[in-house]
Amino acid sequence: MNERDSEQVSRDLVSRGYEMTPDEKEADVVLLNTCSVRDLAEQKSLGKMGMLGRLRAGRPEMIFGFLGCMAQSRGDELVRGSGHVDLVVGTQKFHRVADYVDQLWQRKVRLRDQVMDDERYSIVDVEEEAGSQETIREHVLAERQATAFVSIMQGCNMHCTFCIVPSTRGAERSRRMEEIVREVEGLVARGVREVTLLGQIVNLYGRHEFEKRDEMSPFVQLLEAVHAVPGLRRLRFTSPHPIGFRDDLVYAFARLPKLMPHVHFPLQSGSDRILKAMHRGYTAEKYFALTEKLRAARPDIALTTDIIVGFPGESDEDYTATRTLVERVGFDNAFIFKYSPRRDTPASNLEGQVPERVKEERNHDLLAVVNRFAKAKGEALVGQRVEVLCEGPSKTNPDRLSGRSPGNKIVIFEGGERHIGEIFDVRIERSTGFSLYGTPAVL
């Protein structure tokens, strides 16, 4: 979601004549889009901004800004805490960034030419704005870019007790279905083959704005409408919540062939006691039953998840329950996070905060389980032909190409320009557990 928001901001700047540079030392404007979901993410962007301050030496006209979630939650504290931050823009104001950069730039130029007095000046905008969910809709596409993210909603009303997002991203607001479909049509016309619909809790899309129709939730109606776009080859979404993941969505995986067989399905914990304390609204058994239903509807479906270890009060038994459920489901992969207390969230004030060492142990232990399954899932594909959408050169080795399988696994292979942006079979020869390696069928 942050990448998507950043893309909108760069597109706005580029459309006014700014140019992107891969080198911050060359830049006149450096904006950091920030994440608040864990403290580490905030510390990283604060550290990065600190380092960037050195670039200001001898170039007072340079502009530095924080955008996004940490900007939203810390506001002008970010200006006061640094000698060089000029701009702080929250999550509902990305579409104002280009205006603010223009304003700051003009002011700095006047200052440089001594037309104005020297004084510290900054812009902070962390207001809410009705309709801001409709503003993330334009794309900067690279040549032959085959995949794109489409933001379908903003905010979250779930209030999981560990999570800062409801306060940084605001209340749930959905875009209009026609707007989303039009955006996807535009992308397909520019060569995009696969879109991923994005939302904090995508399956709750439109629940305040639109009616159910023929027993179908607004989200499944949206999936159908996007699925019907001619020329679109693959459809994905991320991330859903087990609450509101009903049969209409389960059966969409059986009905809609372009809907790729992968669900990133955040579990968070396998202990009912902890799930309750997290305000997740489901039990371990209910979650497991949903995964079984998905597998019955689409036997090849890949399942990945998010898990938090060391939530306040998590005992050895609670952790073991998580581990047991992870083994029962057999995820294709999982992100494991050590619980990180977030400001103004209910869980941060709970008794029984778990020592860092215990979080570390559980993280390590669970990672071994997750990796064992990831490896087995990859090995099961060795010797098979897997359909791949080639995205371009591999990030780790630009001499090779990289793409994704229907189950969203990374596939690495040798190929040429002609493969980029195309869909074709790759015969899998080897798996590391993280990536699959193979040889493409002739194209």
Ligand code: 5AD
């Ligand atoms: N501490 C650790 N992990 C967290 N997540 C969200 N909030 C926290 C927190 N306070 C994790 C959840 C979520 C993912 C995006 O980040 O697992 O699904």
